[in-house]
Amino acid sequence: MDTKPPYAIAIHGGAGTILKENMTEEKESAYLAALDTALSIGETVLKNGGSALDAVEKTISYMEDCPLFNSGRGAVFTHDGKNELDASIMDGSNQMAGAVGGVSTVRHPIVLARAVMEKSPHVLLSGRGAEQFAEENGLEIVDPSWFYTEDRWNSLQKVLEKENQNGKTGDASPVINSDHKFGTVGCVALDSQGNLAAGTSTGGMTNKRWNRFGDSPVIGAGTYASNDACAVSCTGHGEYFIRYSVAHDLWARVNYLGESLETAADYIINQKLKEKGGEGGLIAVDKNGNIAMPFNSAGMYRAYSKPGEREINIYKE
Amino acid sequence: MDTKPPYAIAIHGGAGTILKENMTEEKESAYLAALDTALSIGETVLKNGGSALDAVEKTISYMEDCPLFNSGRGAVFTHDGKNELDASIMDGSNQMAGAVGGVSTVRHPIVLARAVMEKSPHVLLSGRGAEQFAEENGLEIVDPSWFYTEDRWNSLQKVLEKENQNGKTGDASPVINSDHKFGTVGCVALDSQGNLAAGTSTGGMTNKRWNRFGDSPVIGAGTYASNDACAVSCTGHGEYFIRYSVAHDLWARVNYLGESLETAADYIINQKLKEKGGEGGLIAVDKNGNIAMPFNSAGMYRAYSKPGEREINIYKE
Numbered sequence: 001m002d003t004k005p006p007y008a009i010a011i012h013g014g015a016g017t018i019l020k021e022n023m024t025e026e027k028e029s030a031y032l033a034a035l036d037t038a039l040s041i042g043e044t045v046l047k048n049g050g051s052a053l054d055a056v057e058k059t060i061s062y063m064e065d066c067p068l069f070n071s072g073r074g075a076v077f078t079h080d081g082k083n084e085l086d087a088s089i090m091d092g093s094n095q096m097a098g099a100v101g102g103v104s105t106v107r108h109p110i111v112l113a114r115a116v117m118e119k120s121p122h123v124l125l126s127g128r129g130a131e132q133f134a135e136e137n138g139l140e141i142v143d144p145s146w147f148y149t150e151d152r153w154n155s156l157q158k159v160l161e162k163e164n165q166n167g168k169t170g171d172a173s174p175v176i177n178s179d180h181k182f183g184t185v186g187c188v189a190l191d192s193q194g195n196l197a198a199g200t201s202t203g204g205m206t207n208k209r210w211n212r213f214g215d216s217p218v219i220g221a222g223t224y225a226s227n228d229a230c231a232v233s234c235t236g237h238g239e240y241f242i243r244y245s246v247a248h249d250l251w252a253r254v255n256y257l258g259e260s261l262e263t264a265a266d267y268i269i270n271q272k273l274k275e276k277g278g279e280g281g282l283i284a285v286d287k288n289g290n291i292a293m294p295f296n297s298a299g300m301y302r303a304y305s306k307p308g309e310r311e312i313n314i315y316k317e
Numbered sequence: 318m319d320t321k322p323p324y325a326i327a328i329h330g331g332a333g334t335i336l337k338e339n340m341t342e343e344k345e346s347a348y349l350a351a352l353d354t355a356l357s358i359g360e361t362v363l364k365n366g367g368s369a370l371d372a373v374e375k376t377i378s379y380m381e382d383c384p385l386f387n388s389g390r391g392a393v394f395t396h397d398g399k400n401e402l403d404a405s406i407m408d409g410s411n412q413m414a415g416a417v418g419g420v421s422t423v424r425h426p427i428v429l430a431r432a433v434m435e436k437s438p439h440v441l442l443s444g445r446g447a448e449q450f451a452e453e454n455g456l457e458i459v460d461p462s463w464f465y466t467e468d469r470w471n472s473l474q475k476v477l478e479k480e481n482q483n484g485k486t487g488d489a490s491p492v493i494n495s496d497h498k499f500g501t502v503g504c505v506a507l508d509s510q511g512n513l514a515a516g517t518s519t520g521g522m523t524n525k526r527w528n529r530f531g532d533s534p535v536i537g538a539g540t541y542a543s544n545d546a547c548a549v550s551c552t553g554h555g556e557y558f559i560r561y562s563v564a565h566d567l568w569a570r571v572n573y574l575g576e577s578l579e580t581a582a583d584y585i586i587n588q589k590l591k592e593k594g595g596e597g598g599l600i601a602v603d604k605n606g607n608i609a610m611p612f613n614s615a616g617m618y619r620a621y622s623k624p625g626e627r628e629i630n631i632y633k634e
Binding site for chain 2: 030090096098101102120121122123124125126127128130132133173174192199202208211212213214218219220221224238239242243244245248249252256257276280
């Protein structure tokens, strides 16, 4: 029988074709350090008796500012050369939730998602309206150029070049995610009061069009939390995570089938989704402080911590 | 043991405080006739061996054109006096899905949702981008004034007046859905091939702000379909349906708990949601052609049909 720890926290920084042979030592160190700092921020909140919700919001806020991750500053570019950000957060204690899709002027989409949850009668706001809500509520507004990084801009140029080449041979279909890297950040936490929370934030997919939203702003797909079972944050090919309501499905398998968090999470990611071609992973913590972080891609930036245990990893073990 | 019928179809036209004493005979007749026509459209597709997906799309397209329902023409107005339409569709045979949120120029949002599913690599498109996708794919574009109806415009004016009154007494909170009418249209169907499909379309809530999306464009919340269990379309206070992933939850209870469609649907609407204050209802059909249409509000515009059975109703029986 497990003893429930006073806190537990897990984070991810995206999944995909992340291979050691393609990584410089310098870059690897930078990622490990950023994951370490992010995790520490959440741990500090929780060790001081803070709420899971605060831990999730503060941890993700840091990751949004870190240009290594595809969220906030460092987000990927759309086909039109913009950064359109999505985020969501859910409070497992009352199943309140907030989400935003397609914002380009709000420094911390995760803070905006929480404001939507706490200060509006709505769950999901989008585009310019979501930005107006941020302004009305005094959130930090930035020039869209704040989100620009040279790396992500170059990634878009490469994809556009490929599309252009394809176009010459008559293939007009958009090139989406040709590098199989699904950048997203997420955090799940259990606090000393027994409350669970989950949050997710992303820039989506390089070269996305038509104001596309992935699973990150979709409660039940990219994010879910309920004190009766678990808190979940996903990363991967968002369309699959929406079609299979992955975050809610994990909750349902734990709650209805009585599966352990690890069994249920492993089944969804490594069987159900894998068979369908849905690449990605998730992080989850259950009400007893158990943590699962399965992924079916080559790697996933990830870390977790509870009293006496602390790990930071990138590749498959 | 039930025998599986060659087809089954159910539709809804929204739930809420729909009381016989507030209805004129003329209006009641108009609603009953519109539901009858809508149902007939789907029945004809299915009786002729057409697909559940076609039945859902064609039935909802008719309802979108009918000014009685809050979807397409006849949609409610936002705080800024616009019509912003949401819709989604899901094919139970392969769990492909398409959805759009916040479009103002596309005559049939449900047709656009299907185009997103079939002609884009994405599931959920929003706002201006979704409209551009519609244009690129040759869908019918209309002037935003196409969606205007005097009735809905007057409803907005009443709500704005109330907000203005509240403002004078210091209450600045938005007045959302003060009349407890949740207009939405939806259709679920089982075809002779054993395929299930579900679709939902709406104008959202009168006086909504900040480009709010409800549950209708959220796969897993307002719409879900999978041949292994059931197809679902919801109507009601969308924020609750998102927070509890209602459509996917019904699928999960049938699939994981082995509950009958009726037991599961009744539990979710009349216990789980009711206890939380989540007003509304849903329609669902399972793989064996069983139909459930529970609602916890005073009324729900609804109808269903399968060989030998056909009913159209508005109020609680």
